[in-house]
Amino acid sequence: MSNSDSRVILGSRVDATSYADACDRIQAWATTQTSCYIVAANVHVVMTAHWQPAYQQVVNGAALVTPDGMPLVWALRSLGVVAQSRVYGPDLMAAWCSRAAAIGLPIYLYGGTEAMLEKLQSFLQTRFPGLSIAGSHAPPFRPLSPAEEAADVERIRQSGATVVFVGLGCPKQEEWMARQQGKLPAVAIGVGAAFSFYSGEVKQAPRWMMGVGLEWLYRFVAEPRRLWQRYLVNNPAFIVLFGCQWLGWRNGQFFGKHRQV
Numbered sequence: 001m002s003n004s005d006s007r008v009i010l011g012s013r014v015d016a017t018s019y020a021d022a023c024d025r026i027q028a029w030a031t032t033q034t035s036c037y038i039v040a041a042n043v044h045v046v047m048t049a050h051w052q053p054a055y056q057q058v059v060n061g062a063a064l065v066t067p068d069g070m071p072l073v074w075a076l077r078s079l080g081v082v083a084q085s086r087v088y089g090p091d092l093m094a095a096w097c098s099r100a101a102a103i104g105l106p107i108y109l110y111g112g113t114e115a116m117l118e119k120l121q122s123f124l125q126t127r128f129p130g131l132s133i134a135g136s137h138a139p140p141f142r143p144l145s146p147a148e149e150a151a152d153v154e155r156i157r158q159s160g161a162t163v164v165f166v167g168l169g170c171p172k173q174e175e176w177m178a179r180q181q182g183k184l185p186a187v188a189i190g191v192g193a194a195f196s197f198y199s200g201e202v203k204q205a206p207r208w209m210m211g212v213g214l215e216w217l218y219r220f221v222a223e224p225r226r227l228w229q230r231y232l233v234n235n236p237a238f239i240v241l242f243g244c245q246w247l248g249w250r251n252g253q254f255f256g257k258h259r260q261v
Contacts, residue, residue, distance in 0.1 A: 042069030111167030
């Protein structure tokens, strides 16, 4: 769906973009009430998509797939997008809230818990004076019935929000956003842990660890029981599988050049 420069990484499209470019796209879609969604992709997203073809279709159906994790930034650079930098979900949320406060477009917060949403709204309105938060809702953690999901979507529609931040975690948030495409006249953006970070319930990794690709280690040490499989299984599998993809790409580049000579 995206017309940006992109690469396919283990079957998932990841787009070359930046915070300014992503916000420009969001603004264009939001002002025309285009029903679409944005995925902030990290290794967990790409590997989940690799193992689950139905989820890979969800990722590839997004209007924009940003490189949320440093391994995907490095993968894009190694595949020829040399100037790519990280477009991290929580920072994209902050960048859009700053833009939304300046131009007067309302947002909606969907996910987390009621207590988390209260702290999150307080944080956002303090950090971004003038930001219009049209509403928020914390759905139950169990699967919703079709009637409950339809009621949530109608509540968001009635709020008038043009951008919906979705904090349900991977893969739940991406699957929810895909189901609402065509039903919700707004841009849905999956931002995962941003709700936990900005509400103060979970501490973010130091920026230096993020910059050198060690955020996973910080989060694993903080929540080993919840995150061990994500990092100790997915990360090594990604290195091996992407290494094979990259070697194939390099061989294709090499032999393609020699065929032209």
